[in-house]
Amino acid sequence: MNAHNLVECLVYLGAMLALTKPLGWYMAKVFEGDLPGPAKWLRPVENLVYKLWGVDPNEEMNWKTYAVAVMMSGFAGFLVFYALLRFQHLLPLNPLGLGPVAPDMSMNIALSFLTNTQWQCYGGETTLSYFTQMVGVLVQDFISPAVGMAVLVALIRGMRGVKGKTVGNFWVDLNRGILYILLPLTVVCSLYLVSQGMPATFKTSYTVSLVQPTKDANGKEVKEQTIATGPVGAMIALKQMGTNGGGYFNVNSAHPYECPGRGALFMELLLVLLIPSALTYTFGKMMGDTRQGWALWAAMTLIFVPLLWGCVAAEQSGNPAFDKMGITQAASTLQPGGNMEGKDVRFGIASSAFWATAVTATSNGSVNSMHDSYTPLGGLVPLVMMKLGEVIYGGVGSGMYGMMVFVIIAVFLAGLMVGRTPEYMGKKIESYEVKMASIAALIPLFFVLMASAIAVVTKAGLAGLANPGPHGLSEVLYAFASEGNNNGSAFAGLTCNTPFYDVLGSLCIFFGRYGAILPVLAIAGSLLKKKHVPEGAGTLPTHTPLFVSFLAGVVVIVGALTFFPAWSLGPIVEHLMMRGA
Secondary structure, three states, X not given: OOHHHXXXXXXXXXXXXXXXXXXXXXXXXXXXXXXXXXXXXXXXXXXXXXXXXXXXXXOOEOHHHHHHHHHHHHHHHHHHHHHHHHOHHHOOOOOOOOOOOOHHHHHHHHHHHHOOOOOOOOOHHHHOOHHHHHHHHHHHXXXXXXXXXXXXXXXXXXXXXXXXOOOEOHXXXXXXXXXXXXXXXXXXXXXXXXXXXXXXXXXXXXXXXXXXXXXXXXXXXXXXEEEEOOOOHHHHHHHHHOOOOOOOOOOHHHOOOOOOOHHHHHHHHHHHHHHHHHHHHHHHHHHOOHHHHHHXXXXXXHHHHHHHHHHHHHHHHOOHHHHHOOOOOOOOOOOOOOOOOOEOOOOHHHHHHHHHHHHHHOOOOOOOEOHHHOOHHHHHHHXXXXXXXXXXXXXXXXXXXXXXXXXXXXXXXXXXHHOOEOEEOOEEOXXXXXXXHHHHHHHHHHHHHHHHHHHOOOHHHHOOEOOOHHHHHHHHHHHHHHHHOOOOOOOOOEOOOOHHHHHHHHHHHHHHHXXXXXXXXXXXXXXXXXXXOOOOOOEOOOOOHHHHHHHHHHHHHHHHHHHHHHHHHHHHHHHHHHOOO
């Protein structure tokens, strides 16, 4: 990693760290109902929403009722979005006259957006109408991250409560997450992105003259190009901030309308990490011990930084095959050399690799470069990030409650090894919590591996492969890891818009989300009933560098033990082949 790469990455990390505490403090206040400053002006709107929903904000829920509400919101969202996709040709704001989306793809898209996955096996600007984008995609982009934050808050209440029965009200938590956090930040950041040149219009498209005429597939000279546009500015800030990912355009932020320049790039990349990072402080603040939140942030960063460095270094080292052919690998004026295949020359290697690492550490999944064109080890980094469970900052809310699953496992293992009482934040960790944590950690992994195995041994699965050998295996592993861990990014090169991949991917998407949420809420309900245990000589400190290192090790080991054989047959073998070993 050269000096320019290092400075660029440090600027991103420094900005994220600087905003973690103030935003984390604000979110803790919101979910506690103690609205700070100007946020109180929205209280009448909050109360109006409860009336429209027919919800009593003072009604408390136990964990089972809370879980039912989570599932009900998801089921309703699925039905509405599925209907929009199937009947978009009959709905307004469809200037291109786009037809209905196929049933299997509609199922996959609807499930994907309600679970914060945003997996896209289609081109947004050529498949979805303005109405579907604005009403279907945009609404789910608000709801899905708010659900993640609500589940996290329910878990926090369970951990800090003493012999209680309720974990809050899901509809209240959902409303506050949207109204006080996502909506204001979206408005402010959208205005900034539009000021940078991002379009926000209902105009169908622009036709421009080419600087240099070219020829189409039939040999006919082409002098003009039609460029799609639309209400992009209203969506991009939210999709990045809510770790929704996906994109208005098929190539996401590699498109100049979705990422107009370096200013927009910095804002979008910061938004990807901002709320997941700040939620660590929110956790500590709501638990009454901010040291615990910073310990979790440190454990996440302890894994993130080495993997980020590895991705940048792998891409900066380039492909030795070009060197053997005497081809100079010129990257850009800022970053000469390295692997620039599939990368935007405006951004270079460091920003592209940082983006790839950040969006797979979270459940964002958008791209500003093509991950399929990375070197084998460079492409391995986003694959590892997803298969660690996306808890390294992770998705909005889901990353933190996913990390709490690993905290429970780590505390239990540490207690077994050193003979200390397995407890966390004053609550004993017993067999029920460990079982639920194991289920939450293993269900997504199970579906990823099973779906990948089915794909590489069936005719329908192999039909989607354009690249045989280890790279093809990497593409399959990446696709199902992205769906099973609710990420949404793609390695490309795999034809996944088929009934086989749509249906199998939908199963991974559904169980990847709800297979973790339900056990987490069960843990919240179990911990809520337990009495608080005073800290004593047998208590394991969970805010020290030792525990931070141990927790990071548990996360890495679980991922490595589960997926290392598959990685060995895919990107690692491909790397050895590239190096001529």
